[in-house]
Amino acid sequence: MCLRSNNIYAQMLVLIVVSQTLILIASCKKSSPIEPPDSPQEVIDYNPVMVELDYPSWFPEMPLSDDNPLTEQGIALGRKLYHEPLLHPQASMSCSSCHYQEQSFTINTSGTAVLPHINLGWSSSFLWNGKVEGRLEDIMLFEVAEFFGTDLSKLKNHPNYPDLFYEAFGDRSITNESCAKALAQFFRTMISDNSRFDRYYPGKIQPTLAEVRGEYIFNSERGDCFHCHPQPLFTDNQFHNIGLDSVFDASNEGRFAVTNNNSDRGLFKTPTLRNVALTAPYMHDGRFKTLEEVIDHYDHGVHSSSTLDPMMTKSGKLKGLNLSQEDKANLLAFLLSLTDSSYTTDSNLSKP
């Protein structure tokens, strides 16, 4: 009995020793510096750094999204995605493939003109006909899910992206929505506010005489440009028929394609004039190759129609603004003063 007891105690002792040894081995294995971590969760912090945008106080307040606060990590991820060909299902094309920074994030091409990516943080309707309305997150979701039709597995299986999404959003599961959020954050930082106009308007530098005279034409009834292109964004973010055509079909129906409202035939979104010298060709179909041609259109090329914007029916406009060659040169000088080369060379926006 006693022996049996002793045997039992001996067996128990052996068991304890063996189990303790196993535990020790197991714990040593876990903390071994040689072994790689079981998963990256243990080495990457989710500690996003909040970012506050910096733009002139005389700019309107940019609408932000409560559910997508700006962070260093989110913006950096958005920037990487903007230049990432993996967004395309064949990994052949990124946003920046058609939006060159040196051209103010557009491309000089034929066919439908590519709208430049500049100051879109203040927009609430996107694309020429406003097909997508809402926040930047909405248009980015459209771009990722519909325009590109991104194969998310390419990002999920990428060695870096799951970590980058974790750093930005605290979640490794990459979705169309999280891609859109990151891109939206980056777009909010794509701010142009350092043109000559931005420096002479608050009195930091002296404008040239031609710029002053051109601004007078722009901001008066002489040219009447300001109604659709109010400073400082130089767009009203609305839709107008500016008299390019008098007959409409599928190629030029504009906003009508979205609303099916006859009064919207031939209406297109007002593009910003910031960096306009870099964003040729002009109009939704790129019909004008130069700014001189654009000015000539407003001067004597407006076509009447039932949807022609009332602002374009001022007798002077429809029958001709009668700008002199000097007026046109001055207006052009003003438009050139909206060029912001620091935007087109900003390393924070370029491919990382």
Place this chain on the structure above:
Amino acid sequence: MKIETYTASFLVLTLTTFLTEGCKKESIETLPIPVEIAINHNVGELPLEMDTIKYVNAAGNSFSVNRMLYYVSGFVLTEINDTKHRMDTAFLINAEDHSTMSFVLGTLPQGEYSTISFCIGLIPELNEFGSLANTLENNAMFWPEQMGGGYHFMKLEGHYLDHDQNFSGYAMHLGTNSAQVDITLNSNFILDSERHTLHLEMNLLEWFQTPTTYDLNDGNYSMGNEGLMTILSKNGSDVFTLE
């Protein structure tokens, strides 16, 4: 002696209770209440419908309305005892956006009032560009410095059929301090917890009539046209009625 003390204490207590209750009742009756303004837009007898040439003005022009934006500011509500309550806030109304067509004007004492006055446009202290909240909506109402500065007071735009029945457009814009449209509505009304919304109705036909019948063929664009802005400003003084 004891009974007298008790009686006095009882009286004091009763009096205090009455006084307290009385004060309570008075403070509930005079407690200020938030007063709302709700604006409705009509064209004559017809409700405003955008983008349709279905209205005819006093000069016989068939016209439509494509855009109707305007500020109201400088509200003064006058009680029947002539106490005036001023409110400095400005409100931007977009006739296409219902969310802008009603707003809380401010907190006012309950009671009977005799007059509500305000202006279409901005009172001079607000009509300096940058004095309003820096929103996209306010920014789009920018009135260039070289044309007087500040903000557009109103943008009334649309199409009309000219003398030859050709399709044309008009843009009746108001701006600069001299074009402020003063509105005074003398009508007794009560503000209390049951009645705290004032319903205003704008009849857009009035912009083109009384005192001056305006023919759009005589000028379809008011900005930079002082004479036309003056006509509009005077015609506009009776566009509102208090329902």
